[in-house]
Structures are given as C-alpha cells and as structure tokens.
Amino acid sequence: MHDRKRSGFKTRTRVDDARERLLGAAAPHGRTARVDLAQADARTLAERVTAPNPVPGYDRAAMDGWAVRAADTFGASARSPAVLRVAGEAENDDPVGPSDAVRVHTGSALPEGADAVVMIEETEQVGDELEVFDAVTERENVGDADEDVAAGQTLFEAGHRLRPSDLGLLKSVGLARVPVFEQPTVGVVPTGEELVQFDPQPGEVIETNGLTVSSLVSRWGGVATYRDVVTDDFEALRAAIQRDLTKDVVVTTGGSSVGERDLLPEVIDELGEVLVHGVALKPGHPVALGVVEETPVVSLPGYPVACIVNAVQFLRPLLKHVGGTDCPPLPTQEARLARKVSSEPGTRTFARVEVQEEEGERIALPTRTSGSGILSSVALADGWVVVPESREGIPEGEQVAVEDWEWSA
Template sequence: MNGADRDRTESGFKSRTRLEDAREILEAAVSSGASENDGVSKFEPAPEPEPERLGLPAADGRVLAEAVRAIRDVPHYERAAMDGYAVRAADTFGASARSPAVLEVVDLEDESTAADPVGPDTAARVHTGSELPAGADAVVMVEHANVLEAESTSGARTAVEITDAVAVGENVAPIGEDVEEGQVLFEAGHRLRPSDLALLRSTGVSNVAVRPKPTVGVVPTGEELVHREPEPGEVVETNGLTVSQLIERWGGRATYRDVVTDDRDALRVAIQRDLTKDVVVTTGGSSVGERDLLPEVIDDLGEVLVHGVAIKPGYPVALGIVEDTPVLALPGYPVACIVTAVQFLRPLLRRLEGAPVDGDPHATTEARLERKIPSDIGSRTFARVRLEGSVGDNEEGEESERHEDAAEAPTAIPTRTSGAGVLSSVALADGWVVVEESLEGIPAGETVTVEHWEAHP
C-alpha cells in the first residue's frame, strides 16, 4: 500500500456533506457544466438534446419538450348534455306540471324535415352527446317530458308535454366548453399520463415532441461479484441490476455492464467507455478501504465533487464529473446503494429529462410507529418499515392527510434501522421513514410519514 492509500484508508471520512448541500453541488455542476478549480472552468455545458417526436401511445410516461396546444375545440359542435328533447326555450316559457307546454315531436331522420328541424312548437328527441339540431337552443330533460300519442288526418303523430321551462342554453354543451382551440393543454416539462393522451387525442393532437430519455451506463464493480451460482467468498451481483431497473422506471435508458474488478486501469476504461452516456453510475468501491478505488479514479479522470454524505445508510457515496458527464459512485452495500440512487440519481434523471425535480414526490402514507427508530444526530436516517392495518396510500405522490383518530391509522413496523447490506430489509418493506439530522430518533407511538420510494412515478 502506498502512502496515499494508507492515508485514505486510515483517516476514513473526516467530514460528511449534508444531503441538501451534496444535491446542490451536483445540480450546480450539471446545470452549469462547470467545476471551478483555481478560478478556471474545466467543463463546458452539454448541448441541449434534440427532442423526439412520438405518436401518442409511445409518448406515455415521457416528458414534453415543448408546450402542446389544442388543435380543435372540444366539443367541436353544440351537443346535448342530457337525454331529453331539443326545443326552442321560448316555447317552454311558463310550462309546469299543471300547465304543460305541448310540442310536436319531429323525426330528425326524416329526409322531408326542414333545414331547421326544430321550429316553433316542435321538439326533437336527443341523447347525451347528440348534436343539437338546428333551430333548437335548449334541451328539456326526459324526466320533464311526457309523450303523448294523437291522431290526425295525416295519421298518427307524437307530441310531448313539457312540465318544466328551460332557459336558452340549458342542458346544452357549447362549442369549446371543455377545451378551446389553441388552448395550452400542457407546458414543457410535463410528464404525460394515460389520461393526458386521451385529452390530446380528443383535441386533434396526434404526436408530441418529448425530451429524449437520459442514457445511463451502469457499472457494477468488485472482484467478488458474479452473475452465476456463487462459490464461497463470491457474491451474486444485484446492485447493478437494481439500479438499472430503477433507471428504466424513472424514465431513463440503462446499459447494464458486466462486473469490473477492483483494478485502477480496468475501472478507468469502464468509466471512459460510458462517457458518451448522459450519466455514469458505478456500484461498489466508493468508500475508503484498500479496494475502494473509484473516488481516486474519478478524480484522476475529472473531479470528485462530494465524497461522503451525512445519510444513513449510504454515507460513502461519491459524486463527480468527468468530461462533462456526471459520475455517481454508489456504495456496494445493497441498501446503501438503493438509498443513494433514490436520493441522487432519481432527481438527476428528472433534471436531465426536463421534468420538475421537486414536482414529483414519492407517494406517502401516514402511520403510527410501533417501535422507536434510533438515529444519530447529524445524519439523515432512512429507516425501512412495513405497514400493517388500513393503508391509505397517496397514489398521486402528494402529502397524505393525517388520520384524525390514531387508532385508525396503519402501523409502521421497522424492519431494520441499521444493516446497509441486508437487502431483504428493503424487499420486505413497504417504504421508509426519514429521520431528520436534528433528531435523535423517533419514539414509538409517533405519527410518521412513510415514503413509498419504490412505487411507480
């Protein structure tokens, strides 16, 4: 071990950056494309990516690159808002159950019907969504109409008694009532949902410009990792798999690489290979042990911006930039890897995709804590919990309402508050409780917010 290695492995982390500060440092470097070293900018801003134009089905879940406007009115014709009879409102003036207005019913399918089929003292049967026939200016609900049969010299005819007067425009959806032509439907940065696609199609929009998916090279590292059945001393690679799937779920496009051993040259080549991606993510080798070489490799190729963050688990994370590309070195312990991916990679992908970082929070549930969660002051703790009882998830990711009766709230049971390598503690949990840096744990019985970080965005 050389002198530099000895200093690193023996000194450990002398200080840890606050989570918010670490995020801001990374955000500033990526946003400006610059990292200052003796007043000299070493990095240039990346060019704005060209948008993709996609048909609506393929655009589901993508982020708009530009605002979208309605091409046509919705509805694009005056339509009946109720089942009933289209009439001239003036013909119903004064109508009541005691003194109904009697109108002749015209057949809209009769070719001999006039150009304006609804004339004085006539009505036409319509259904919800039907086009309002010419001449009519209101609709009488079917509940307020009684059908009459009558005989005339020309044969049987139908009349209707109107038992309730209507005003002009009553029970009629005017043109553009829902959406007006030219109206801005969604601004740039909006992530499209299935209901959004339906609205776009109804207004005549068939394709949209979206931001390209951020590309990420995922490089698992560690000489002990294997993709096959493990021998004693070997560990099945899972971190790269987990991070790759999270990237896909978060709107990115992952390239999952083979395991790279703990060798400076091999790590250097692996990082350089993926500098054409928007982000490079490594797993393992980020701490201060003899085989934790990644922070030094990143610093040799570019610059380490942050190494060591005040979170638990996950403090050995390293954040850097190499040739304008952000490089995130996530810890090798599985839980720490997941926590740091959620805290750093998820918001970074949203920023690169042009979506609001703070506008997409995790779904949450308010719950009563069954057991105390211990924590160290100065570090933000992510305590894994499972939920029992009535769980009222907030599927929109907005803050959940607290249960007025604590007895009705679900119970949050800690599955683990320590043990960054215990993967089952995450897989068997429903979410985690965040313990702020200023708290020395949370006592049992408190109402806590459980973040469902693994729910779909």
Template structure:
C-alpha cells in the same frame, strides 16, 4: 484520494450539500418527437395551443328531443307543450337526439327524454327548457387558439386524451437522460455463486429504478476491480449523461472507482453523512456526471433515491414530485447518530384506526430483504439522536411513485 484512503471518512458531506453540488449542472436541451401513445410522463419542450374547438359542433348533452326553447315555455305536468316529432327542427317541431348528437339547425335546446311522452303521433313536453339547456356549445371544452400547456409540463393520461381530442398525435418532449449502469466487483457473478462469490443484483435494481424515474438505461456487464478496466468502462460511457457505478466506492484497497474518476475528471463528493451508505461518491468527467454507489444493496438503493433520482429529474426537466408518505406510530425506539441522516426500514400494520411502524430486525446495508420486504422507511434527520417509541413518524413509500 490517498488521504481519504489512509484516514477514512473523517469528514462527511451533508446530504443537502452533496445534492446541491450534484445538481449544479444544466438540464438537457435535447428534444425528440414522441408519439402520443408513449408520451405519458414525458416533459413538454414547447407550448401547445389548441388548433380547433372541442367540441367543434353544438351537440346534445342528453338523450332527448332537440327543440326551440320558446316552444316549451309554460310546459308543466298539468299543461304539457304539444310538439310534433320531425326529421328537422322548426316551429313546434322536435327532433330525436342522443348524447353527443349534432344539434339540428334551427333547434337551440334539448328536452330530456324522461320529461316527454309520445302519444298518438304527438310529443308531450312536461318541462320548459331555456335556450342552450342540455346543449354543449362549440368550444365548451376547448376553444381554438387556447393555450393548453407550457414547456416543462409533465404529461398525464388525462392530458393525452385532451391532446388527442384536438387532433395532436405527437408532441415535442425533452429527451430522456441517458444513463449507463456499471456493476463493479471481482466477487460478483450472475448465478450459482461459490463460497466468496455474490450474485450481482444492483444493476437490475438500480437500472429499473432509473427507468421508473424517466431515464433511458444501458446495462453494462460486471467490471472487475482493476484500475485499467474501470477506466475503460467509464470512458466508454462518456457519451451518456450519467454513469452509475455500483461497488468500489469506499476506501479499501479494491475501492478504485473514485480514484479512476478523479484521474479522468473530478470527484466533488466522497463520503456523505447518511446511513446506510455513507461511502457514496459523486463526480464529473467532461460533461458526464458519475454517481458512484456503494456495493451493498440497501446502501445502493438509499443513495440512488437520494441522488440519482433528483439528478435524472433535473436533467430531464421533470418535476420532482414528493415521495408518498403515511403517518404511523413507532412501536420500537430508533437509534441514530447525531449529524447523520438515517434511513430506517419499517413494516406497517393497521391497528385501531391508525398505522403502526415497526423497524425491521435486520438492518444491515447488505440485507436486501430488509428493504424489499419493508413498507417504506423513516428518515431520521441529522439534528436528532434517535426517535422514542410511541412517537408519530412519517413513513416514506419511496418505491410506490416515480
């Protein structure tokens, strides 16, 4: 660690390589029973088979009359079939039913009500129906014994409705990764800053992002830039799956957290080829992964999306869905450094049936408004040296979807 402190980040790990090393850890094997009411987004740890048919009875699929199909054969507008309204099904009988009603025993189809007319105690049927027409048979939706979901499936609202329909109220799910967020820095305060003090925002932002991504988060109080205090803070949360620190990850005299983690375990990445936020560090102490985010708010967010999000998804066996994107025409050129993955915040405007992306004027990694008031960011890959004005770019709406 002393070499880095003396020389700075002469060598920076590529983003893909850093992420690969970070994710070289087994997913969680803890599971928990979860009520269906709060199971949206949870990852199943066991298969689910249907214990019963849905529907479990033959039911009318339309409002109308339950009949025997053979009694309607040949019916037409000019020559309607004449049936008698009845309470039970039988030859030449018709029973009034509504959508979802149980099909009466002896009936095999339903005539839609608009194809009938009651006159003088009789029912005229103007359209012939086939056996089974307008009837939902037993098991039409789900058959008993049918495999519905495999382990690893992430539940959606439609899944919850289907599970409720087959009588399931709880599911066995992969436990949420447990994450502790620890803000560090002697200049940080919660409110009313004096000159030289800064209101701490990273804990709030990063912890809320982690919760969106599927973690159970513990928010810790600010820890000052003191070696012993930082060591105690890290050791306190080694029962968690992940410890996230914010601040103190660079190479200055007060950037102590990588040194503390190195003493307790291992720092396998310190300095990544991305901008903003290259001073990120990644390590592991015992079975706990430590993600050391830079203190500048934008740098913390960029690195959280690039590293903490995939780590949480990996540990929790959750699919890492693509970040939503939109194509847009760049209104100003973007400058970037070759070999560095650059994240450029942009505002979007619709013009002439296309979107235009304009880089924000304020672009420093400490300018929180540059990301909070932006509509997304453009990722300039390491292989490029800037993007010219007028080029169509892909804007990532990283905040829209977990």
C-alpha cells in the same frame, strides 16, 4: 474490507446540499421525439400542449327534450302553449325548420337550425304536434361546442409526466402523437475485484447492485445499460467511465469510499470533477458525485443497502432532472413505530421497517438498522422511515411516515 472507511471522511455534505450540487452540474438532455399516444404513458412532455380542436366540437343538448328555434316558443305558457310540429330525431340528423321540434337526448348534437332545447317536462306530444308550456331563450339548455375544452386551451405544460387519463384527454382534442423527451440513458457499471456473476468461491461475491440499480433506472423512466463487472484497477475504471460518457448518466457501484481499493473518486477527479465525496446519511455515507465532460457520474457505495439508499437520494432526482421533469415525492404511509429508531444528529438516517396490521392499526417494525451489507434487510422491508438531521432518533410509539422507495415514478 477498507479499514479507513469510518474515519476517512473529513466532512460529510448534507443530503440536500449534495443533491443540489449534483443537479446544478447536470443539464436536461433536451432530446425529443414524437410518439403515438398509445406509447406515451409515463413519458414526459417536451413542449406545452394546447388543444387544436374544441371538445365536444359542436353544440349539444344539455337536457333531454326538444330542439327548437327559441323564437317559436316566445309567449308560450301552460295556459297558452306554443304548438310545434314534431319533425324527427336528432340521431337521424333531422334539421329544425321554423315551428319544428326535433327530439334530443342529453349530449345529442344540436340539430341544424335549432338554437335552444325545451326540457321534456315542459312539453306534451299530441300526435305529430308538440305543445310547449314554457318559452326558452336562445342557447337555453344548450351546451357550447367548447364546453369541455376550448380550442387553444393549454392542457399540459412541458415537463408534465403523462398518465393514462391524460392520454384520453389528448386524444379527445384530436391529437394522435405528442412531443416527449427521450428517456435518459444510463450506463450502470458494477465495480469490485471480488465480484462474480455466479458460483462464488471464498472471498468472491455475486454482483447484485448493478442488477438492482438497472431495474430502478427502468422504474424511474430511464434506459439502463447493465455493464460487465469492472475490477478495482485505475485504468480499467477510467476506460469504463469514458466508454459511457455517451450516456446521459454514468452510475458505478462499489469503490466509492476512501480505502486503498476505493478508486472511483480518484478516477472521477482525474477525468473531471468530484462535486461531493461523503454525505451525511446513514446507511451509505461513502458516495461520490461528480461530473466528467458534462456527464454526471454517480458513484454508489458497494454495500447493497447503502447503494439503494443513495440511488434513491441522488440517482432518481438526477434522472428526472436530466429527463426534463420534476421528481415526484415518494408515496408514504402513516404507521406507529413499534420500536425506537436511533440516529445521530446531523445525519439523515433511513431506517428500514416492515409494516404490519395489528388490531386495525398500522405498525412500523424496524428491521436491522446497523450494517448496510445485509441485502435481505432491504429486500424484506416495506419501506423506510426517514429520520431528519435535526433529530436524534425517533421514540417508540411515534406516528411516522413510511416511504416506499420502489414505486415506479
């Protein structure tokens, strides 16, 4: 609805430069909490974590056999076996005295008094006696008390995003809770006088961007507050941004271009600083990135596809940065491009594709690439192919990496 959109941007900042400016102006929030391991999955560690205790924490038999005192076996051979007394089982906590042998299994705690394990194959039990056919040295076939993890060993650095197996490792060293960064908070403010929540009349449009962005924020580890629609009014928009300056990040949708009703860049400029307005990406160049009283403000365009493309490029890394962790690359899958994709050199282009299997081969089938208003083209796509600034399109048949932007991380 804004006829100056296409021609209105004098310059368009490159995607990487725009992201760098945004992250450079935003500080990690640094607030921490201690959470139970059972609640810590996918959270970000706020401190380096070292092991308070070793694992397993005690010497173990490394073989099935007999725990002994090594000195009792010195000189033993097949011809002249050492003869020990069968003194019980490690599982029964039987200790090993002089000339005793106690039955152990791989992983058993080494019984008190023992300092080595004779492999079962090197022995023969005869009644209450055990013949040992080979000498063992001290610590032979014994696993150290810190074999898996040493006390004081660094397990994870600050900024590490915890995974289920990490929780097991942390528990194994005796930890019950871990220090993590709080999840970043995000105010999500949909804007546009045409937006309604339901039952649109001619000229009205149902609000969808705020809902989608709020769900993406959750997937990316943030806590979204999905605000009511704000109309295209300078004062109303200013108040809406000011209300959410208590959040770690403010995101708006709509009104980010250069038309008469695109007020967000002006509002941000009045309240703080516009870092970037207009980015060399497609679809979705009319994005504005700014900062108000140290709170980063991401003003996403209102066209649904443009909104999502920019959210992935700027909001996702911003949330990670503010939340104290690195932004992991999105997963990709290789596929053969079924039709050529066009792009302008100098512009990073995100071409939505459907991925299909054809005769055992993965094919990437471009969906509608022109227009950014068609929500179904992104909802029904499996991912997108990123055409870098250095290229002018990608020819049919090329092997491409399809990026799936909706994974949780």
